[in-house]
Amino acid sequence: MLSLHHAGLIDAPSLSPLHGEVTPGEVLAIVGPNGAGKTTLLTMLSGFRHSQLGPVTLDGWSLDAWTPEALAGRRALVAQFEPTGFDWPVRDLVVLSGDPGEAAVAEIMGQLELACLAERGVSSLSGGERQRVMVARALCQLAAARRDHDRDGGLLLLDEPTSALDLGQQQRMMRLLRRLAVERRMAVVCVLHDLNLAATYADRVWLMAAGKRVANGTPRQVLETDRLALTYRADLMALDREGESPWLALRP
Numbered sequence: 001m002l003s004l005h006h007a008g009l010i011d012a013p014s015l016s017p018l019h020g021e022v023t024p025g026e027v028l029a030i031v032g033p034n035g036a037g038k039t040t041l042l043t044m045l046s047g048f049r050h051s052q053l054g055p056v057t058l059d060g061w062s063l064d065a066w067t068p069e070a071l072a073g074r075r076a077l078v079a080q081f082e083p084t085g086f087d088w089p090v091r092d093l094v095v096l097s098g099d100p101g102e103a104a105v106a107e108i109m110g111q112l113e114l115a116c117l118a119e120r121g122v123s124s125l126s127g128g129e130r131q132r133v134m135v136a137r138a139l140c141q142l143a144a145a146r147r148d149h150d151r152d153g154g155l156l157l158l159d160e161p162t163s164a165l166d167l168g169q170q171q172r173m174m175r176l177l178r179r180l181a182v183e184r185r186m187a188v189v190c191v192l193h194d195l196n197l198a199a200t201y202a203d204r205v206w207l208m209a210a211g212k213r214v215a216n217g218t219p220r221q222v223l224e225t226d227r228l229a230l231t232y233r234a235d236l237m238a239l240d241r242e243g244e245s246p247w248l249a250l251r252p
C-alpha cells in the first residue's frame, strides 16, 4: 500500500500537502490540465523526488528508508519521456531493469504485442511501439522481483502511457493495467489526459489543478462536466450514461 501523509513540495514546482492511499488491486488515474503538477506528483510517489512535507510510505516504510535496490523491486515508473541512450534491441531493453526469465519475458512481450519486434533496434520503432516497450520494461522489472521474492503486488506508476497509442492499443493497454491490478494485486497509478479512458478504466480519480488536488473520488464523483469545463477552461459536451460518469467531447 502506498500512503501519503500530508506529503508535498515547497520548492518549485510546489505541491500542496496531500493525504491519501493507493491500495493493491486498484487503478488510480491522475488527471488535470497542463502544468497542474501530475508528473511532479508521480515523481514524488515514485521516490525520485522526496516529499518536503510529510512522508510518502510504501508498505509502511517511508520511501526515503528504502534502499534503491529494494525499491526497484517494489515499484516501477514509466516516465513520459524515456531516453534510451543507446539503440538497444527491444528484447535487451525490456530486461534492462530486471530479467524475470524467458517465459515471463515472452508473456510480457506478448501482452504488449512486441514479440515480432524483439530483435529490432529501439530507435527504429514508432512512438506507440516505443511506449509499449517502456511499459514492458517496467513490468519485467516488477516481475523479476516477484519471482525472486515469490510475492504479488508492487506499485506501477505510468505517466501518460497511452499518449502515443491508437484506439485499439489504448484499450488493450488499459485492460492490461486493470488485469494486473486485479490479478497481481498491483497498485496502478496512471497519469491520463483522456478523461474518457479515466472514466472507463480507473477505480478512482484525482483531479489536479495548480499543484493542488481539487477532487478525489470515483470517476463518477470527480469527472463532473461543469467542474471539468471550469478546470480545463474547455467547452465540453457530455453524453450522459446511467449510473456512470458521462462521456465527454469537445464542442466544435
Ligand SMILES: Nc1ncnc2c1ncn2[C@@H]1O[C@H](COP(=O)(O)OP(=O)(O)OP(=O)(O)O)[C@@H](O)[C@H]1O
Binding pocket: 012, 013, 014, 032, 033, 034, 035, 036, 037, 038, 039, 040, 041
Ligand atoms: N524544475 C522546475 N522548476 C520550476 N518549475 C518547474 C520545474 N519542473 C516543472 N515545473 C513547473 O511545475 C508545473 C507542474 O509541472 P508538471 O510537469 O508536474 O505538470 P503536468 O501536470 O504533468 O503537466 P503536463 O500535462 O503538461 O505534462 C509546471 O508549470 C512546470 O512548468
